[in-house]
Amino acid sequence: MLEDIGDGTAAATRLAGGAPLQGTLDVSDPGDWLTLDAGVREVAWYGPQFLPEWEASAPLPADLTQLGESRLALALCHRDGRIRQEAVRQSAQYPGLLPLVVIRCADWAGPVRECARQVLREALDVDTALDLAPLILRVGRRGRGGFGVEVLGQVLGRASHGQLVALFADPDRVVRRFAYRLAIEGRLLSPGELARAAARDEDTVVQDLCATAALTALGDQGAYEEVLPPLLCARSPRTRSAGVTGLRRTGQSEQAKSFLSDRSALVRACARYVVRQLGGDPVAWYRERCTAPDILELPPGAVIGLGECGNRVDAELLWPLLAHPVAGVRARAVAGLRALDCADAKQLRPLLDDPAAGVVRETAIALLPSAKELPADWLLERTGCEHPRHVRVGAFRLLDARGGIEALRAAVGLLEDPDAKLRTWAGQSVQRWRPSPDVRRGDAEVEELLDRSRHLFSDHVLRRRKREAGVGS
Known part of the structure; x- marks a missing residue:
């Protein structure tokens, strides 16, 4: 892997000596092609030594392909626009150089750019587009880079679900977003597959995109048993919240109640909305949990939930929880008191010596407005x-x-x-x-x-x- 521009200049030097592309850079890595492109122009002495027959005053060679793939790659990155343009025209005989043509599609020189775009438009089919998608999308973030992304979308719009699978697992989140948008537009994924993708992917954009598409595809009478379980069990709060919101359509108020004590504030808020829509009372549910006989089983989310939607009277239910044996409950009790604007400095001060870091952190935040009183x-x-x-x-x-x-x-x-x-x-x-x-x-x-x-x-x-x-x- 070429990690910086110094590696790019070293690679350019090796290519000038006749080294093959395959052994000089990772041709499957978009970053290597971009680094090579920048590195070639960094070599101050490359003109006469890389391409000795190209003097500034001499005409360009009629057939650059005589130079071989490695030297033609250097010509595609040359700082002289005439040379880059001629190299683009003659690059069709070397399909392995198409990544450099992609880069030239965003070239700062108009004639080079237009020539490269014509070559790319003619060369791009579904299989080639799948290989070049990461690089095209990377170049697409540059100025003048939109053409490649547009052509890529047109070509991959004809791809099948099986062909797009490789892009769903690409390490670049931009590639995954692009692939999932194409799949959703083409209706290539079932609601269940979209739900599982939302639960599996770590990118929040993909999570929102797939979760929303999964619920939208179902309508009001869909097979929710395929969609809701993956969403509700997801690690991401955004995905779980989408699943909880979906429970409203099914009328499953009891299942929605179980998310009132979720560890995420977003999920708890969605659960309260769903419970209210189905005729339930979240505040009463929280009060019941905070006063239940099996107080040792009290989930921390129920404690902070009461602070989020209760009133100042509910502070009387939270004060006893400051002595709860579970650190998470103590911390949420402090946060709940702060949310209710009932953080009494005198009563909270002893918790600054709590053995749990989370409790001390919440206590310090709650006491900040009273810092001068301590x-x-x-x-x-x-x-x-x-x-x-x-x-x-x-x-x-x-x-x-x-x-x-x-x-x-x-x-x-x-x-x-x-x-x-x-x-x-x-x-x-x-x-x-x-x-x-x-x-x-x-x-x-x-x-x-x-x-x-x-x-x-x-x-x-x-x-x-x-x-x-x-x-x-």
């Missing part, structure tokens, strides 16, 4: 190395939001923290620190803290910071 010394103590990393992070996040000398004190102290990310964050905090109105001008501690962090500033900036704080000479 005792600074208590927070500063928790930035010490004797505390777990997630506790140090949560405490510093609140101190940083608090501002003032307490923020500077905490940040400078963390410049020697064993965690590299926390050190970096602390350094950035010091660099952007400014004295707040409650910082006493001329405070000797401010000067001492700035001196301890002088390696983060230029001399000029450090002097300016000190002047702003009224310290130093």
Whole structure:
């Protein structure tokens, strides 16, 4: 694989010496062709040594194909437009050079571009288009690259389902999107196949495209048993949410209720919509789950779900869950209280020492509006190395939001923290620190803290910071 332009120039040099294309680059990799194209023009001395018979003042050779495939490949990438145009005209005898013709279809020189487009239009059939699709779509992202994509769509519009299968698994998501759009337009995939593709593919565009097409193809009286199970079991929240929305057509309110506690907020919102449309009450369902006798089996999604659609009265159901043995439930209880605007600083503060990082993270977020109400010394103590990393992070996040000398004190102290990310964050905090109105001008501690962090500033900036704080000479 040619990874950068240096590899492209090295490949060009080898081709100039007569090396075959197959051994010089991966002819199935679109990136190699593009790198070669750029690399040829980077070789400053290539004109006379690559193509010695082409002097600037001499006429072009009548038959470039006498040079062989490797040299003709170089001619297709030549910086002289006359040479590129003549090479395109004579490239038909070497089908292996068609990828370079594809690149020339977006050439900056009009005559070269038009000539290449004519050659591509004549050479492209379904099998060739399948091989060249990744490169054509890559070139299509360039200016003047739309022609190749248009021709590709016309040719592959005649392809069968079996022929497009290879493109469905292409590592380039742009290729997969293109192939699935063609398949959907041509109705080459059944609703079940589309649902399975939506559940399997990692690209969100393909997921939405296939899930929507699967449900649309079914109409109101379709065979949902083929479509809904793959969608509802998908890892992607977007795909699961499409499946949940599809449950409305089937009237399966009970199955929709099981997604009210999904780990994804998007899926939970869709489930609430479906349950309401079918006459159910999501809030009552959440309240029932949060007060059920088998509280140890409480799913975390049910807790945050109550916060998302309940009211402030429901905070009374969430407070007891802060002591739940499952960390996920505790974290969602904090998030639910924040969503209900009931995050009491005094009651949440002990959770900053929670052994679970997720709980401390949610607690710090909930306490940010109350950062100035928390005792600074208590927070500063928790930035010490004797505390777990997630506790140090949560405490510093609140101190940083608090501002003032307490923020500077905490940040400078963390410049020697064993965690590299926390050190970096602390350094950035010091660099952007400014004295707040409650910082006493001329405070000797401010000067001492700035001196301890002088390696983060230029001399000029450090002097300016000190002047702003009224310290130093």
